[in-house]
Amino acid sequence: DTAVSQTPKYLVTQMGNDKSIKCEQNLGHDTMYWYKQDSKKFLKIMFSYNNKELIINETVPNRFSPKSPDKAHLNLHINSLELGDSAVYFCASSPPGRRSYEQYFGPGTRLTVT
């Protein structure tokens, strides 16, 4: 009965490769997010989708491309991986309306680029 799930949990890859991270939520939420948490634990939003529509796109290199096939899924594809992309990536979702500030996070995907 996992609420927000991500796969894979760990990802080790070499510079220049392309990789994808998948996220699914079974909470019935309309809005989903991708966050990046660096080695100092700083958590920063990357993207937000509401009902499959992109609503937040922070200053993220265009090597990062989110895709939302339906409102329960939000995937993140990263092209030409760089050393600086090493971080923990969290997917999150939130309910609509006034409670949209309550965000529910997945367990994270620890990406290491060598």
Next chain:
Amino acid sequence: QKEVEQDPGPLSVPEGAIVSLNCTYSNSAFQYFMWYRQYSRKGPELLMYTYSSGNKEDGRFTAQVDKSSKYISLFIRDSQPSDSATYLCAMSPTGGGNKLTFGTGTQLKVEL
């Protein structure tokens, strides 16, 4: 200067102590204030949620917001070893959509 500042700690307290965690912020547009708890190698989980100024209590946890000082606090009473985690404050402006701005987190260790 970051929009939200938070002392990274680590903060180490004995079991049963009262813990005070704080954040300051610079954006006066922030209206929604959250505290998230993150255990090691896990995702953050929402602990407390406050709109505008005032206090909110939930069991051993009390959240305070002082918008005039741009200062928010989380108090933990009767702290337990299971409270050992990183505590992240987060904020959002009214009408800012769902974009949360997080502090860097304070690492708390409650020792037996």
